[in-house]
Amino acid sequence: MDTSFHTPVLVEKVCEYLITEPDGVYVDGTLGGGGHAEEILLRCGPRCSIVGFDRDADALAHAGARLGRFAGRVRLVHSNFSALRDHLSRLGIARVNGILLDLGVSSRQIDDASRGFSFQQSARIDMRMDRAQSFDGSSVIHKYDVDRLTEIFRSYGEEKAARRIARRIVDVRDRQPLETTADLAAIIGAVVGKQFVQKSCARIFQAVRIEVNGEMENLKSALKQSLDTLGQGGRIVVISYHSLEDRIVKNFFRDEARTSIPSGHRLVPDEPRIPGLRLLTGKPVLAGDGEVALNPRARSAKLRAAERIGL
Ligand SMILES: C[S@@+](CC[C@H](N)C(=O)[O-])C[C@H]1O[C@@H](n2cnc3c(N)ncnc32)[C@H](O)[C@@H]1O
Numbered sequence: 001m002d003t004s005f006h007t008p009v010l011v012e013k014v015c016e017y018l019i020t021e022p023d024g025v026y027v028d029g030t031l032g033g034g035g036h037a038e039e040i041l042l043r044c045g046p047r048c049s050i051v052g053f054d055r056d057a058d059a060l061a062h063a064g065a066r067l068g069r070f071a072g073r074v075r076l077v078h079s080n081f082s083a084l085r086d087h088l089s090r091l092g093i094a095r096v097n098g099i100l101l102d103l104g105v106s107s108r109q110i111d112d113a114s115r116g117f118s119f120q121q122s123a124r125i126d127m128r129m130d131r132a133q134s135f136d137g138s139s140v141i142h143k144y145d146v147d148r149l150t151e152i153f154r155s156y157g158e159e160k161a162a163r164r165i166a167r168r169i170v171d172v173r174d175r176q177p178l179e180t181t182a183d184l185a186a187i188i189g190a191v192v193g194k195q196f197v198q199k200s201c202a203r204i205f206q207a208v209r210i211e212v213n214g215e216m217e218n219l220k221s222a223l224k225q226s227l228d229t230l231g232q233g234g235r236i237v238v239i240s241y242h243s244l245e246d247r248i249v250k251n252f253f254r255d256e257a258r259t260s261i262p263s264g265h266r267l268v269p270d271e272p273r274i275p276g277l278r279l280l281t282g283k284p285v286l287a288g289d290g291e292v293a294l295n296p297r298a299r300s301a302k303l304r305a306a307e308r309i310g311l
Helices: 011-018 035-043 057-066 081-090 107-111 137-143 146-157 162-175 181-192 194-212 215-229 243-256 289-294 296-300
Strands: 025-028 049-054 074-078 096-102 230-240 277-279 302-308
Touching: 011 035, 011 096, 011 230, 011 302, 025 035, 025 081, 035 049, 035 096, 049 057, 049 081, 057 074, 057 107, 081 096, 081 215, 096 215, 137 146, 137 162, 137 194, 146 162, 146 194, 162 181, 181 194, 194 215, 215 230, 215 243, 230 243, 243 277, 243 302, 289 296
Parallel strands: 025 049, 025 096, 049 074, 096 230
Antiparallel strands: 230 302, 277 302
16 A cells, blocks of 8 residues: 555654544544555554545545545545534534644645646646635735735735735736736745745745635634533544644634633632643654654654543
């Protein structure tokens, strides 16, 4: 079996934080190449099972083949993990022992030129994880006005030249449509110059991808639903690859771990609250130098984990 689809990140730590019950039911919300799922199944008992989500039908087919030897223990769901609760209830699963979210796109998706995620190869500006969705990168580039483009380039890409790039895109597209990722990269290069083109392209492409796939909203929604779907002592493990995602996870875990609600006044006592989560990681867990040397994608990975309590 071809395992080069995507090298899973922080596998040891994922298993350490996620697995609490050898015969449990685990959700892999981002199945990808199935690397994490395979490792979880190998380390658990014969009755352990996985419900694996992916928006990308191609990834799901690949993971299904890779996990074929665990027949009957893997259920594949072609869906956004933001529909977690509904799918679990349709499968008759009330509570699970763990949820893993390894966010973003896989190396396979980036390396496949036809998906349009990469500025290194020319292709239609697509960037959809789910190819059944009609809204794509070209829609963002052609339909958003300067303010909206600037906003996503700033907030999802942290790009300093956001407004200048947005203006140039609107200028050029008014004369002729931007067909390819190479056209987009050329505009970015013309604005920021040769020296900065690689970094700016990486930031702008990331921003468009996040917008196309609604990544921030999906993450917030899945985090909320994790509280309804994790059993007592169940764990949620999230690996994020950029600061905005990590902040969402950090704040959600922190808020749900609170034992009181601040009154906001020094004479009024804080209101006690039953926490829903217990933090397992204070600071995010990072990959070591050895892993980063073997898998550069691990460089930006941040893992946070928490345990469901208070049920
Ligand atoms: C980083 S890869 C996961 C790799 C996987 N852990 C492995 O071991 O191979 C992320 C995967 O999650 C999928 N994905 C991202 N956001 C998703 C969402 N909201 N719902 C379902 N799948 C999603 C992507 O299509 C991609 O295949």
